[in-house]
Amino acid sequence: MPDNSVNRPRTLATGAALLVAGIALTAFGWSTPALVLAVKALLFLLGLAVTYQGLSRLLLGIRGKRTDLLFNLAMIWLVGIVLAAILAPVLPLGEHNNVAATLYEPINMSPQLLTDHPLGTNNQGLDLLSRSIYGARTSLVISLLAIAIGTVVGGSIGVIAGYFRKGTDSIIGIFTNALLAVPPLILLIALSTFLTPSTRNLAFALSLLSIPGMVRLARANTIAFAQREFVMAARLMGATRFRIMLRELVPNVVLPVFSMAVVMISVLIVAEASLSFLGLGIQQPDPTWGNMVAEGEGGAMEDYPHIVLVPGTFLFLTVFAFNLLGEKAQQRWDTRSAKL
CATH class of the missing domain: 1.10.3720.10 (MetI-like)
Known part of the structure; x- marks a missing residue:
């Protein structure tokens, strides 16, 4: 049942602010080249935590009751990874095992979201x-x-x-x-x-x-x-x-x-x-x-x-x-x- 003690407008505003801040922090930690790896990882994880709190508060404000967000996100991940695995041959993915097809691809490329290799490449140029x-x-x-x-x-x-x-x-x-x-x-x-x-x-x-x-x-x-x-x-x-x-x-x-x-x-x-x-x-x-x-x-x-x-x-x-x-x-x- 909805929790009548929840201040929905305030909860929605707080959730939206946390969500925006979390996404910005996560993107900065992922993409910035100016920081060492440990600091980038810390910012990325902190951004994920803030994003999670923002989503939790948004759902609380919308539904008026708490949601098991962690379980729902886990199920979304499982469904997504299973579907991706099943549909892998028809998805627009890079080369995964044919080294001869990656002669002109960059090797050991770092993750860059807006490229053909959003998660980078390995030492053989495979995506x-x-x-x-x-x-x-x-x-x-x-x-x-x-x-x-x-x-x-x-x-x-x-x-x-x-x-x-x-x-x-x-x-x-x-x-x-x-x-x-x-x-x-x-x-x-x-x-x-x-x-x-x-x-x-x-x-x-x-x-x-x-x-x-x-x-x-x-x-x-x-x-x-x-x-x-x-x-x-x-x-x-x-x-x-x-x-x-x-x-x-x-x-x-x-x-x-x-x-x-x-x-x-x-x-x-x-x-x-x-x-x-x-x-x-x-x-x-x-x-x-x-x-x-x-x-x-x-x-x-x-x-x-x-x-x-x-x-x-x-x-x-x-x-x-x-x-x-x-x-x-x-x-x-x-x-x-x-x-x-």
């Missing part, structure tokens, strides 16, 4: 905006495919373990604990020595990180729901075990597993970026956020920080947005559970 979007395409496909495999396989195993219990549960528990006992990065490095770095193989390797957690979560929820009245009623009516699991248990286990899956997407994006950074993931010149950050090695970070900051910002914002989405999904699940 960083284009590489970041195509990198999002690779990272998202690998992570989503991995979490789909992990959710289906881990969730199914967890439901079986939680419903049958006894020996089945013990055997599944041993394999689950064995996977959890291996440090994730060591497991991925070991798998990468046997698997050719491709989208399919990386997705399979990363799915092993999510399966143990999915098994445990699905098992715990299955045990809880298996004692509920509707499951008992299905048993008394003669329903088979498979039907009980599929019709009664799985629909109730899906929501908490889905909430965890959304959070795990961010973990898998970081894991894929780590492998690519180490040279064990998708290889150059095909871009991923990890191997783009690796381009800043060897002193390039000091002289051309945008080479690292551009893909690093894309990676940070995407992981942050998925974490917010997962947190919101978990809150919805907790609210639903409290009502049951």
Whole structure:
């Protein structure tokens, strides 16, 4: 409901002033060549903070009640990056992997908004905006495919373990604990020595990180729901075990597993970026956020920080947005559970 204590005209005026000041400060921090990098970064971040406060106050003045602006902005970012990744081949982007096509392009160009390379170029003249979007395409496909495999396989195993219990549960528990006992990065490095770095193989390797957690979560929820009245009623009516699991248990286990899956997407994006950074993931010149950050090695970070900051910002914002989405999904699940 609208908050009657809000002075709308004053809130709108304050919000508009903060918004204008924030945009001006952000643009100045981004574009000015007269300041050192640390000061430019500080001004840019300060401008973003002021812009955020201005938007918050404007929405408060317009709606008369507070809005979860951070979550809304995160969802706008996710929708935007997903659409950009899908439509990348038809968007008017610069060259992202063909070095032969960039012989006459400037190398290590700093970001300049009103140019053909608004986010700059790397040491081969490839456009960083284009590489970041195509990198999002690779990272998202690998992570989503991995979490789909992990959710289906881990969730199914967890439901079986939680419903049958006894020996089945013990055997599944041993394999689950064995996977959890291996440090994730060591497991991925070991798998990468046997698997050719491709989208399919990386997705399979990363799915092993999510399966143990999915098994445990699905098992715990299955045990809880298996004692509920509707499951008992299905048993008394003669329903088979498979039907009980599929019709009664799985629909109730899906929501908490889905909430965890959304959070795990961010973990898998970081894991894929780590492998690519180490040279064990998708290889150059095909871009991923990890191997783009690796381009800043060897002193390039000091002289051309945008080479690292551009893909690093894309990676940070995407992981942050998925974490917010997962947190919101978990809150919805907790609210639903409290009502049951």
